[in-house]
Amino acid sequence: MSRLTHLFEFKKKVSDEFRNMLSPESKAKAEGDHHSRRKPRPCGMTIHTGVGCSYICTYCYIYDMGFAARPKPYPLKPEEIVYALTLNPYIIPERTLAAYGSVTEPFLPETTGRALVYMRDIYRWLGLPAQVSTKAILEEEILRGIAAGDPKTSILVTAVTLSDRRIEPRAPDPAERIRSAGEASRRGFKVSLFMRPIIHGITDVEAEKILRLAADSGIKSAVLGSLRVTERILRNLGRCGVNIEEIKRRLAKPLSGSRQIEVRSADLKRRIKRIAEDLGFSVFRAACEANVYAHGRRCSICNMGPCNINGRLELVENNDIKDLFEYLNVRYRDVNVAENVIKVTLRGKGDDERLKYIISAATYRRVVLDHLV
Numbered sequence: 001m002s003r004l005t006h007l008f009e010f011k012k013k014v015s016d017e018f019r020n021m022l023s024p025e026s027k028a029k030a031e032g033d034h035h036s037r038r039k040p041r042p043c044g045m046t047i048h049t050g051v052g053c054s055y056i057c058t059y060c061y062i063y064d065m066g067f068a069a070r071p072k073p074y075p076l077k078p079e080e081i082v083y084a085l086t087l088n089p090y091i092i093p094e095r096t097l098a099a100y101g102s103v104t105e106p107f108l109p110e111t112t113g114r115a116l117v118y119m120r121d122i123y124r125w126l127g128l129p130a131q132v133s134t135k136a137i138l139e140e141e142i143l144r145g146i147a148a149g150d151p152k153t154s155i156l157v158t159a160v161t162l163s164d165r166r167i168e169p170r171a172p173d174p175a176e177r178i179r180s181a182g183e184a185s186r187r188g189f190k191v192s193l194f195m196r197p198i199i200h201g202i203t204d205v206e207a208e209k210i211l212r213l214a215a216d217s218g219i220k221s222a223v224l225g226s227l228r229v230t231e232r233i234l235r236n237l238g239r240c241g242v243n244i245e246e247i248k249r250r251l252a253k254p255l256s257g258s259r260q261i262e263v264r265s266a267d268l269k270r271r272i273k274r275i276a277e278d279l280g281f282s283v284f285r286a287a288c289e290a291n292v293y294a295h296g297r298r299c300s301i302c303n304m305g306p307c308n309i310n311g312r313l314e315l316v317e318n319n320d321i322k323d324l325f326e327y328l329n330v331r332y333r334d335v336n337v338a339e340n341v342i343k344v345t346l347r348g349k350g351d352d353e354r355l356k357y358i359i360s361a362a363t364y365r366r367v368v369l370d371h372l373v
């Protein structure tokens with residue numbers, strides 16, 4: 001059995017173990033949950049640790065998605081979420097990047113316990129490389145909880161303004177966040193400053209101050225990311241004194257109700273990147289880049305790669321892919337594995353998108369599929 005096929009067999013074994021252990025109610029809950037079938041985003045599987053968030057950040061889109069401001073732990077028990085993930089056909093143990101905290105703050109008083117147990121158990125059973133994004137002060141309980149799971153967890157601590165408390169009215173003080181993140185970094189945790197979303201006229205103006213505080217505190221890397229707005233977010237930003245005419249000028253598409261529209265920020269990112277690099281930061285263009293860096297891996301899944309070129313390249317040979325195709329009953333003619341890309345010629349049509357995704361996730365390479373005509 002090849003290296004890759006072994007991962008699929010391993011997942012099946014874990015799934016069987018949980019199937020035998022869980023009650024019929026728990027199995028039904030896990031099977032009906034979206035974690036059991038949702039396709040991961042291009043750079044990883046977002047894992048929901050809670051529902052709703054009480055921080056009501058001005059730029060937050062979860063309220064447009066129907067989430068409430070009163071948070072609750074995610075309704076699956078830890079063993080149910082692990083089982084749900086074993087059922088998800090896109091998840092590859094030890095490979096698929098896991099991102100905790102995408103539609104909530106994971107370390108709210110109501111959700112911290114659940115988030116930390118999820119992180120511990122998902123890592124224990126499936127070994128998914130973890131990343132968590134947070135606005136929490138990284139206190140001992142949180143750090144101990146993170147360390148009980150993936151020891152290389154990439155921790156992204158958000159700071160987009162130090163002075164304007166209207167932007168994140170209920171989140172902990174950003175300077176305190178940064179100081180605690182710096183302390184965690186000094187203790188060996190893989191912490192990055194998360195400067196996302198860059199809010200025009202606020203984050204770019206304060207960038208140097210934020211980055212200097214982060215550097216002085218001991219943080220060595222930063223992730224930069226653009227703002228996305230809905231009609232509601234734009235109105236809220238306007239009430240906080242943000243120049244919304246400038247944001248409107250930068251919209252990638254016309255505003256449309258609760259749809260999230262990207263605000264073009266390449267010039268601001270370039271400027272902030274220069275400041276950060278002058279201060280000695282490694283600057284990542286995407287959250288997943290921080291995750292592969294934290295885990296010492298090299299990745300060329302998308303066109304932005306290869307990322308972390310000095311990281312570990314997953315060892316894959318043509319025969320590993322051929323063996324996997326035989327295991328998955330996929331008919332092929334040619335397979336060609338190179339350092340950054342895998343080219344495959346298939347015989348007949350199947351679920352190309354899924355196949356492409358799982359080969360990419362398993363090998364950390366871009367996949368080009370074509371068909372024998």
Ligand code: SF4
Nearest residue numbers: 053056057060104105
């Ligand atoms: S902490 Fe995150 S999820 Fe909560 S309101 Fe702010 S941006 Fe939204």
Ligand code: SF4
Nearest residue numbers: 288299301302305307
């Ligand atoms: S190549 Fe870089 S940006 Fe693309 S998925 Fe991999 S880590 Fe993310």
